[in-house]
Amino acid sequence: MKINQDIKVAVDAVVFGYTENVLKILLIKQKFGTNEDKWALPGGFVKNKESLDEAVSRELKEETGVVANYLEQLYTFGSLNRDERARVISVSYIALINPKNYSLKADTDAIDAKWFAISHIPKLAFDHKEILKKGIERLQAKISYQPIGFELLDLKFPFSDLENLYQTILKKKIDRRNFRKKLLSFKILNETNEFQKNVSGRPAKLYSFNKKKYRELERDGFHFEIKLV
Amino acid sequence: MKINQDIKVAVDAVVFGYTENVLKILLIKQKFGTNEDKWALPGGFVKNKESLDEAVSRELKEETGVVANYLEQLYTFGSLNRDERARVISVSYIALINPKNYSLKADTDAIDAKWFAISHIPKLAFDHKEILKKGIERLQAKISYQPIGFELLDLKFPFSDLENLYQTILKKKIDRRNFRKKLLSFKILNETNEFQKNVSGRPAKLYSFNKKKYRELERDGFHFEIKLV
DNA sequence: ACAAAAGTGTTTTACATACACCCATGG
DNA sequence: CCATGGGTGTATGTAAAACACTTTTGT
Numbered sequence: 001m002k003i004n005q006d007i008k009v010a011v012d013a014v015v016f017g018y019t020e021n022v023l024k025i026l027l028i029k030q031k032f033g034t035n036e037d038k039w040a041l042p043g044g045f046v047k048n049k050e051s052l053d054e055a056v057s058r059e060l061k062e063e064t065g066v067v068a069n070y071l072e073q074l075y076t077f078g079s080l081n082r083d084e085r086a087r088v089i090s091v092s093y094i095a096l097i098n099p100k101n102y103s104l105k106a107d108t109d110a111i112d113a114k115w116f117a118i119s120h121i122p123k124l125a126f127d128h129k130e131i132l133k134k135g136i137e138r139l140q141a142k143i144s145y146q147p148i149g150f151e152l153l154d155l156k157f158p159f160s161d162l163e164n165l166y167q168t169i170l171k172k173k174i175d176r177r178n179f180r181k182k183l184l185s186f187k188i189l190n191e192t193n194e195f196q197k198n199v200s201g202r203p204a205k206l207y208s209f210n211k212k213k214y215r216e217l218e219r220d221g222f223h224f225e226i227k228l229v
Numbered sequence: 230m231k232i233n234q235d236i237k238v239a240v241d242a243v244v245f246g247y248t249e250n251v252l253k254i255l256l257i258k259q260k261f262g263t264n265e266d267k268w269a270l271p272g273g274f275v276k277n278k279e280s281l282d283e284a285v286s287r288e289l290k291e292e293t294g295v296v297a298n299y300l301e302q303l304y305t306f307g308s309l310n311r312d313e314r315a316r317v318i319s320v321s322y323i324a325l326i327n328p329k330n331y332s333l334k335a336d337t338d339a340i341d342a343k344w345f346a347i348s349h350i351p352k353l354a355f356d357h358k359e360i361l362k363k364g365i366e367r368l369q370a371k372i373s374y375q376p377i378g379f380e381l382l383d384l385k386f387p388f389s390d391l392e393n394l395y396q397t398i399l400k401k402k403i404d405r406r407n408f409r410k411k412l413l414s415f416k417i418l419n420e421t422n423e424f425q426k427n428v429s430g431r432p433a434k435l436y437s438f439n440k441k442k443y444r445e446l447e448r449d450g451f452h453f454e455i456k457l458v
Numbered sequence: 459a460c461a462a463a464a465g466t467g468t469t470t471t472a473c474a475t476a477c478a479c480c481c482a483t484g485g
Numbered sequence: 486c487c488a489t490g491g492g493t494g495t496a497t498g499t500a501a502a503a504c505a506c507t508t509t510t511g512t
Binding site: 387388389406409410425431433434 | 461462463464466
């Protein structure tokens with residue numbers, strides 16, 4: 001095809017993590033080379049022979065060492081002056097990670113990778129602030145009607161973790177009793193025999209998310225939904 | 230930048246129209262040149278100096294003569310073999326149109342443009358069937374929690390048009406009384422003094438969508454929502 | 459007067475909300 | 486025994502769902 005088009009295609013990911021009751025995102029910084037002293041979303045250019053999904057996964061792995069089990073396309077940013085060096089469009093993604101499962105050793109060692117609390121994000125390169133904003137909005141919308149919050153928690157978690165996760169992401173107060181009542185009514189949580197250890201106060205029973213059960217219920221018309229007005 | 234990337238960027242639109250109580254989409258067919266005898270979503274390659282949104286609007290205008298007042302980015306399709314001639318990624322959109330407002334004279338006259346009932350879609354080129362599927366899903370989700378259905382109707386419409394629109398798109402039966410009660414409780418419809426003309430049965434009063442009022446309510450925390458279980 | 463579609467209220471049911479005290483553990 | 490967070494039930498309010506007959510117009 002003889003099309004006179006010179007546009008580069010990149011992917012970028014807003015990677016969410018949740019530790020110590022704080023929502024965080026994963027940012028990188030080039031150690032050498034690049035002029036700017038700014039942090040950026042992990043990402044990079046798509047190769048000719050890889051799909052978009054493959055590209056994000058690869059870049060994430062290369063730049064941060066992280067492998068996301070939840071990855072969802074977010075939006076494609078294509079305005080003219082995103083990158084001054086060339087016309088670049090960015091297909092963005094959101095990813096959910098449990099930071100405990102990975103150490104950020106920054107595989108390709110020219111890169112610094114770090115978790116930043118959502119409340120203390122540094123100045124970001126390009127239009128990444130805008131991408132992040134859209135990513136947060138999507139996360140808020142998505143955890144309200146899909147059980148994806150569990151991807152951010154340990155496999156076995158106390159109810160309070162779930163509560164705090166929702167309160168943090170949606171910035172709303174929860175009534176603990178009603179929240180628990182609702183979640184249990186969905187019947188997608190398994191009660192384990194385990195309890196928290198070494199905590200102050202009464203140790204909480206641990207629960208796990210029953211994904212298989214959820215899929216079944218979903219097939220039968222069940223809709224997960226958590227609304228915090 | 231010295232990136233060895235050879236990927237072309239296209240845009241495609243799933244354009245919805247609604248006439249005679251039937252949901253339709255707008256398809257095009259190249260009159261000469263292209264090999265395939267298949268219909269396709271309107272769209273084309275992005276120019277170096279235009280944004281993605283500008284690109285869809287331009288292509289829509291060029292290929293079908295239509296100007297969408299509602300246009301929303303849908304998803305970016307980027308698998309390897311979408312187009313056999315080259316690596317092409319497609320940033321897709323959905324658009325809502327009232328077909329009565331346009332005649333499809335196919336501006337660039339090498340192209341045929343036609344409305345197809347959603348229930349009688351011909352074989353589509355490339356992966357456009359997949360794009361269409363995602364477009365329909367998005368439309369169904371979106372009209373459930375945003376008042377975008379009005380973009381498909383006349384400025385003044387009888388309640389029955391709204392009912393039929395929702396029933397058609399969501400493939401669910403509506404209780405007319407409850408539906409009307411709910412819509413009216415939102416207070417985003419203006420009652421006009423006009424009535425249907427030349428219809429069988431009792432002529433219905435016409436209503437119009439008060440967008441300004443909706444924006445105000447939205448700002449105050451109101452959430453539009455129509456759920457048809 | 460008949461056919462066709464519009465218009466209209468009430469009752470029942472289910473879910474969301476609001477709310478406060480006792481329990482288990484570690485120090 | 487005190488501090489810390491975990492666990493639990495009921496009453497009330499509000500919105501959704503179910504449901505059928507009368508009205509207006511054209512033929």
